[in-house]
Amino acid sequence: MPSRWMAHSSFSSDHFIGVDLLGVARAILGGAKIMSTCKNKVLTLVFVLRPGEVLLGYKKRGFAQGWWNGFGGKVEAGETIEEGAKRELHEESGLSVSNELDHVGVLMFEFVNDPVLLEVHVYRTYSYTGTPIETEEMKPQWFKHQDIPYKDMWPDDKLWYSLMLNGKYFNGNFKFEGLTNLLEYEINEITK
Numbered sequence: 001m002p003s004r005w006m007a008h009s010s011f012s013s014d015h016f017i018g019v020d021l022l023g024v025a026r027a028i029l030g031g032a033k034i035m036s037t038c039k040n041k042v043l044t045l046v047f048v049l050r051p052g053e054v055l056l057g058y059k060k061r062g063f064a065q066g067w068w069n070g071f072g073g074k075v076e077a078g079e080t081i082e083e084g085a086k087r088e089l090h091e092e093s094g095l096s097v098s099n100e101l102d103h104v105g106v107l108m109f110e111f112v113n114d115p116v117l118l119e120v121h122v123y124r125t126y127s128y129t130g131t132p133i134e135t136e137e138m139k140p141q142w143f144k145h146q147d148i149p150y151k152d153m154w155p156d157d158k159l160w161y162s163l164m165l166n167g168k169y170f171n172g173n174f175k176f177e178g179l180t181n182l183l184e185y186e187i188n189e190i191t192k
């Protein structure tokens with residue numbers, strides 16, 4: 001059954017660090033029906049797993065071009081966050097998921113001098129059909145956990161991937177200056 005999670009967007013950049021993201025994430029992971037107020041840009045990030053390995057995509061164009069990441073993008077009007085996650089996964093990797101994705105985290109990204117916050121919903125799954133294919137946007141490749149190329153990824157990834165890979169639930173706040181300078185952050189593991 002599709003999840004009814006919708007974007008939670010009540011954060012303001014004035015209260016970025018210290019906002020009760022922990023409570024929000026607990027509510028979301030607990031299945032609360034939180035509706036968007038459309039202040040944040042809501043994005044998805046999906047990790048497809050097989051034992052000891054994770055599928056990443058090399059971003060060929062657009063935002064964060066040249067870096068490896070999970071699959072995802074903007075949630076479109078009229079779809080739940082999970083529906084958006086599955087759609088982006090399929091568009092970018094060719095893989096399909098019919099079961100529910102495991103929603104493991106919510107990450108908030110603030111950029112200096114940019115009023116828009118990115119609200120990234122992180123999912124993982126071991127259950128998929130199809131074979132990864134290269135698309136216009138991403139070139140997929142399986143990585144053993146110890147070989148994940150953190151130097152060619154978002155600077156925050158090395159801080160929370162181990163939680164995601166180990167099936168923990170977490171949330172995080174990150175403040176960037178540009179795309180490469182991570183000024184401050186907090187990450188919380190949460191109990192479901």
Ligand SMILES: Nc1[nH]c(=O)nc2c1ncn2[C@H]1C[C@H](O)[C@@H](COP(=O)(O)OP(=O)(O)OP(=O)(O)O)O1
Pocket residue numbers: 043044045046062063064069070071072073074075109118120154156157
């Ligand atoms: N700091 C960060 N660390 C990270 O690991 N992933 C991040 C990130 N900031 C954004 N992302 C992810 C979320 C999402 O999966 C992706 C951005 O999506 P896209 O580049 O696809 O965005 P677009 O605005 O181009 O969306 P679409 O046009 O819908 O594909 O990057």
